[in-house]
Amino acid sequence: MTRFSQSVSALRSSAIRDxxxxxxxxxxxxxxxxxPDNELFPIHEVQEIxxxxxxxxxxVAMQYGPTTGYPPLLEALGEWLRKKGFPMDTNKLIITTxxxxxxxxWAKMFIDPGDVVLTENPAFIGALSAFGSYMPTIHxxxxxxxGILIEPLKEALKLDPKFLYITPTFHNPAGLTYSPERRRExxxxxxxxxxxxxxxxxxxxxxxxxEDKQHIVPLKVQSEKEQQICxxxxxSKIFGPGMRLGWMLVGEEFYRKAExxxxxxxxCSPTFTQVLAHRFLVSGQLDSYVxxxxxxxxxxxxxxxxxxxxxxxxEASFVEPKGGFYIWVKLPDGIDxxxxxxxxxxxxxxxxxxxxxxxxxxxxxxxxxxYCNTAEDKxxxxxxxxxxxxxxxMK
Amino acid sequence: MTRFSQSVSALRSSAIRDxxxxxxxxxxxxxxxxxPDNELFPIHEVQEIxxxxxxxxxxVAMQYGPTTGYPPLLEALGEWLRKKGFPMDTNKLIITTxxxxxxxxWAKMFIDPGDVVLTENPAFIGALSAFGSYMPTIHxxxxxxxGILIEPLKEALKLDPKFLYITPTFHNPAGLTYSPERRRExxxxxxxxxxxxxxxxxxxxxxxxxEDKQHIVPLKVQSEKEQQICxxxxxSKIFGPGMRLGWMLVGEEFYRKAExxxxxxxxCSPTFTQVLAHRFLVSGQLDSYVxxxxxxxxxxxxxxxxxxxxxxxxEASFVEPKGGFYIWVKLPDGIDxxxxxxxxxxxxxxxxxxxxxxxxxxxxxxxxxxYCNTAEDKxxxxxxxxxxxxxxxMK
Numbered sequence: 001m002t003r004f005s006q007s008v009s010a011l012r013s014s015a016i017r018d019x020x021x022x023x024x025x026x027x028x029x030x031x032x033x034x035x036p037d038n039e040l041f042p043i044h045e046v047q048e049i050x051x052x053x054x055x056x057x058x059x060v061a062m063q064y065g066p067t068t069g070y071p072p073l074l075e076a077l078g079e080w081l082r083k084k085g086f087p088m089d090t091n092k093l094i095i096t097t098x099x100x101x102x103x104x105x106w107a108k109m110f111i112d113p114g115d116v117v118l119t120e121n122p123a124f125i126g127a128l129s130a131f132g133s134y135m136p137t138i139h140x141x142x143x144x145x146x147g148i149l150i151e152p153l154k155e156a157l158k159l160d161p162k163f164l165y166i167t168p169t170f171h172n173p174a175g176l177t178y179s180p181e182r183r184r185e186x187x188x189x190x191x192x193x194x195x196x197x198x199x200x201x202x203x204x205x206x207x208x209x210x211e212d213k214q215h216i217v218p219l220k221v222q223s224e225k226e227q228q229i230c231x232x233x234x235x236s237k238i239f240g241p242g243m244r245l246g247w248m249l250v251g252e253e254f255y256r257k258a259e260x261x262x263x264x265x266x267x268c269s270p271t272f273t274q275v276l277a278h279r280f281l282v283s284g285q286l287d288s289y290v291x292x293x294x295x296x297x298x299x300x301x302x303x304x305x306x307x308x309x310x311x312x313x314x315e316a317s318f319v320e321p322k323g324g325f326y327i328w329v330k331l332p333d334g335i336d337x338x339x340x341x342x343x344x345x346x347x348x349x350x351x352x353x354x355x356x357x358x359x360x361x362x363x364x365x366x367x368x369x370x371y372c373n374t375a376e377d378k379x380x381x382x383x384x385x386x387x388x389x390x391x392x393x394m395k
Numbered sequence: 396m397t398r399f400s401q402s403v404s405a406l407r408s409s410a411i412r413d414x415x416x417x418x419x420x421x422x423x424x425x426x427x428x429x430x431p432d433n434e435l436f437p438i439h440e441v442q443e444i445x446x447x448x449x450x451x452x453x454x455v456a457m458q459y460g461p462t463t464g465y466p467p468l469l470e471a472l473g474e475w476l477r478k479k480g481f482p483m484d485t486n487k488l489i490i491t492t493x494x495x496x497x498x499x500x501w502a503k504m505f506i507d508p509g510d511v512v513l514t515e516n517p518a519f520i521g522a523l524s525a526f527g528s529y530m531p532t533i534h535x536x537x538x539x540x541x542g543i544l545i546e547p548l549k550e551a552l553k554l555d556p557k558f559l560y561i562t563p564t565f566h567n568p569a570g571l572t573y574s575p576e577r578r579r580e581x582x583x584x585x586x587x588x589x590x591x592x593x594x595x596x597x598x599x600x601x602x603x604x605x606e607d608k609q610h611i612v613p614l615k616v617q618s619e620k621e622q623q624i625c626x627x628x629x630x631s632k633i634f635g636p637g638m639r640l641g642w643m644l645v646g647e648e649f650y651r652k653a654e655x656x657x658x659x660x661x662x663c664s665p666t667f668t669q670v671l672a673h674r675f676l677v678s679g680q681l682d683s684y685v686x687x688x689x690x691x692x693x694x695x696x697x698x699x700x701x702x703x704x705x706x707x708x709x710e711a712s713f714v715e716p717k718g719g720f721y722i723w724v725k726l727p728d729g730i731d732x733x734x735x736x737x738x739x740x741x742x743x744x745x746x747x748x749x750x751x752x753x754x755x756x757x758x759x760x761x762x763x764x765x766y767c768n769t770a771e772d773k774x775x776x777x778x779x780x781x782x783x784x785x786x787x788x789m790k
Contacts, residue, residue: 001504001505001652002503002504002505002506002507002529003507004503035458035459036458038454038455038457038458039454041453041454041457041458042457043450043453043454043457046453046457047445047446047453050442050445050446051442051445051446055438058436058438058441058442059433059434059436059438060433060637061635061637062433062436062438062441062634062635062636062637062638063430063431063433063436063635063636063637064430064631064636064637065637097492097639097661097665098661098662100659100660100661100662101660101661104659104660104661108397108399108528109396109397110396110397111397112397112398126659126662129658129659130659130660132659133503133656133659134397236459239457240456240457240458240667241457241458241459241666242455242456242457242458242459242460242665242666242667242670243457243665243667244492244639244661244663244664244665244666244667257396261528263524264495264499264521264524264525264527264528265495265496265499265525265660266492266493266495266496266499266639266661267493267495267521268639269639270492270637270638270639270665270667270668271636271637271639272635272637272638272639272665272667272668272671273665273667273668275637276667
């Protein structure tokens with residue numbers, strides 16, 4: 001067994017796992033997941049796509065494909081990104097088996113045991129686990145409502161990190177979106193270094209407001225030194241996670257290394273679902289589908305914000321999301337999040353405790369509630385349960 | 396960049412790559428690939444399966460699934476394996492993104508830089524690359540027509556290896572199948588140690604003869620110490636590689652580590668294709684499909700064996716395959732395989748040179764010719780090209 005394997009069980013708090021495993025009652029209201037709602041998937045469109053594949057496409061769909069991706073999908077996705085302003089002439093795309101695989105490939109490219117990597121704190125648990133499996137020291141940098149804090153970032157850069165991992169848009173779990181000013185400050189600091197940036201944009205398409213959208217520009221698009229940035233995206237939230245498709249957009253230097261890494265991870269991503277994603281994208285169905293789910297997630301978010309304002313004690317605070325799946329709630333002082341979780345599960349609802357997203361697994365007085373996968377009526381009921389338990393605990 | 400990334404370009408011989416890239420003429424006869432023939436895929440069955448999915452199945456197909464696999468597929472595959480004699484009560488299945496991912500997970504579980512791992516020589520290039528990415532010392536053990544050589548294996552076990560990787564059935568590239576006696580000897584030696592075995596059986600279903608099949612028993616089935624063995628299989632040759640589905644069958648101890656490794660590699664394998672594989676398996680279509688392709692591959696193999704006997708110089712030798720995709724030909728003394736490849740490509744055919752499958756990339760005087768993906772008429776034509784060039788070079 002490797003050192004990683006020997007330590008691997010320590011990666012996950014068994015206390016949390018045990019608690020979550022209680023949350024299996026069929027009537028349980030779950031704000032825990034980060035998956036889209038089953039009811040929202042474009043199943044009819046997919047059926048129609050399959051019915052209209054040519055024989056050639058059907059055969060190709062069942063065959064191995066190039067490691068970097070199914071060429072028609074690479075081309076269509078490249079055009080789609082070009083229209084959004086991405087520097088496609090100086091970068092290359094790799095289709096990955098979910099964007100988590102892109103993160104894993106990146107980790108494999110950069111992390112030797114003991115290396116320092118920088119992340120936000122909190123950060124996406126999948127990325128923390130992927131990095132952790134290569135045995136680095138993960139240094140988390142705190143955020144405020146505008147994004148990562150610049151002074152702590154400057155300090156952390158003195159640790160000679162291998163890269164900085166960030167999710168500037170619709171953050172998981174923090175629900176926040178970096179302000180234009182913070183993006184600029186971040187780029188100014190990073191551009192003065194050679195430290196690569198891994199920009200995770202899994203939720204970027206799920207904005208709620210056309211006006212907000214104008215101010216949300218991916219770092220990869222606006223940086224004067226864009227070769228420093230690996231940009232990852234995902235089909236999970238704009239098509240379906242079961243397709244296991246994501247991508248990474250990188251310059252030539254990183255591209256060749258990433259291709260070789262992917263070659264020995266799974267040879268290629270599923271061609272079958274790449275063929276479907278290609279058709280979904282070029283038909284324009286993807287864009288109209290995303291437009292429709294945006295408004296549904298927006299409505300659910302508004303419901304949840306409204307319910308939190310009504311049912312949570314006023315001492316609980318949060319930043320209102322501009323898109324994505326999550327609200328990150330700071331608990332009133334003195335409420336233990338594990339204790340809260342236990343009592344809320346007993347009452348029939350469930351969420352994720354903040355320590356899950358802390359690079360060191362430390363308790364931080366936050367909880368993450370997702371609105372992505374819960375219908376409106378249940379949102380109100382579940383949030384009331386959490387609020388009531390909080391109020392009881394405060395007495 | 397990690398030490399692995401810095402060394403990664405050394406993993407692949409650029410000379411071979413450059414040569415192979417010449418082999419792109421549309422009329423080129425290729426014996427190089429290890430993929431099934433596009434024409435043989437069960438595309439109508441897949442279309443029918445998709446058309447008959449319930450709404451629930453369609454939704455589940457697009458959603459994240461459990462890391463270890465789509466439960467109905469795990470159950471059906473478990474039953475299928477149980478009927479073949481596998482010890483299902485003492486082992487657990489994990490669905491992987493191709494069986495290459497199972498090999499990669501295994502490597503991640505066991506290899507710290509500098510560790511020794513044992514493989515056959517030659518060995519599957521995908522496994523060599525996956526292992527290599529974790530920076531071990533790979534020690535290859537030679538084979539004869541009956542399997543791995545026992546005395547060199549005993550010697551190699553003194554190197555304190557982390558595991559032994561083998562493909563006892565329809566070997567890629569060596570085309571051979573371990574004899575019952577060699578399997579027994581191997582197990583006797585290994586059972587006396589605690590060294591885990593990774594048994595790769597990607598081609599196991601592709602036997603040519605009912606009689607032969609009786610003597611081909613996976614080590615995982617016959618070992619008295621089966622917990623020592625991780626058995627991997629694949630849907631690539633019995634359904635389609637584009638589905639990216641394989642599996643690993645392991646005891647509880649390895650199962651938990653493997654699950655955690657997979658969690659940070661891609662979270663789960665494509666649910667969409669798992670739903671299709673489940674239906675294909677439980678309907679009985681998989682078994683009838685495999686029966687049909689078996690006879691086609693058998694016929695192609697016979698054609699190729701016959702053509703080799705007619706067109707290759709008598710000094711070239713090989714073991715006649717009992718199944719699988721490949722013939723491994725020992726070249727007459729004095730023929731340089733790279734030189735041969737170059738001239739054969741110029742004449743319109745292509746194969747893979749033996750050094751590709753050597754753990755150290757050393758030249759070994761062998762070539763691999765695949766019959767899986769070439770129709771009968773082209774087999775004769777292509778083999779004649781190779782034979783003629785050989786004869787010319789011998790003059």
